[in-house]
Amino acid sequence: MNPPCGRCNKAVYPTEKINCLDKYWHKGCFSCEICKMALSMTNYRGFDKKPYCSMHYPKTSFTIVTDTPENLRLKQQSQLNSQALYKEDFEKNKGKGFSLVVDTPEMQRLKKTQDQISNIKYHEEFEKSKIRSDAPPPENRQEDEQQPSALVSLPAGPLHSATAAPPSGGKQYKALYSYTASEADEVSLQEGDLIADIEPIDEGWMFGRNLRTGQRGMLPANYVRPV
Known part of the structure; x- marks a missing residue:
């Protein structure tokens, strides 16, 4: 039994059959949905199982999704699922790619x-800065160098430190x-x-x-x- 044509629904015989877009077509029926231009297997473009020429091929457009309560709930559920998957992957890979630093007493002491x-x-x-700031000017330093240093004599005897x-x-x-x-x-x-x-x-x-x-x-x- 010969299958029906995808456009005219009449029987398609083997000599004039075109098998495309999951349908059978007459050669004359295989044309653009908009301008009816005859198409071949090399120049057609399929959309929704219908043939189109390059000029009239439907352009995909983005739709704007409004923030309805249902959409917000779905968005929140998706975020929770993502966080759950992240935590699961983190627990699986913990210790493989990086090391977890624990705040131990030893780490606190090093810090x-x-x-x-x-x-x-x-x-x-x-x-150092205090010593530099307390140093006398060059002229005073020369005078100090010219003056003889005073010798302090200490009494002989055992030295006693303040702490035993x-x-x-x-x-x-x-x-x-x-x-x-x-x-x-x-x-x-x-x-x-x-x-x-x-x-x-x-x-x-x-x-x-x-x-x-x-x-x-x-x-x-x-x-x-x-x-």
Whole structure:
């Protein structure tokens, strides 16, 4: 049985049959929907299973979607689905492409050490600028150089330090800057304090005993220097 033509619905015989756009056409019926220009398999353009010439091929246009309550609900649901997929992918890939930094006590101590290093650099620059500002003018400096320096004679005898030496007789350290303890296991310092019984812990921290207060605990290593 011969199939019907896609335009005239009459039977299409094999000698005049064109199979295109999921239909069968007479050669004379295979033409543009608008201008009726005869088409071939090389110059037609299909839209909605209908043949068109290049001039009258329907142009696709965008439609404006209004923000109705239903559309807003669908948009919100789509955003929630996207967030759920992102979190799922994040949990799957966690630890593969990057490392998650946990705010552990060790990380907090390293951060504190970096802040202390920055403070020390600031104090050093401040002291250098203070020395430069306190220096006498060149003419006064020449006069000071010409004057003989006065020698101060000290009485002979044993020297006594303001703070007694540590019982262990170990090496002493002197605090360069003041430091206020922020943890229960740390020691507060004042500039000039002597520290004894030093035990290094890791880079940036050590154990010691403040001879002024008698308190023992952790202190920043870059705040003190050996005496």
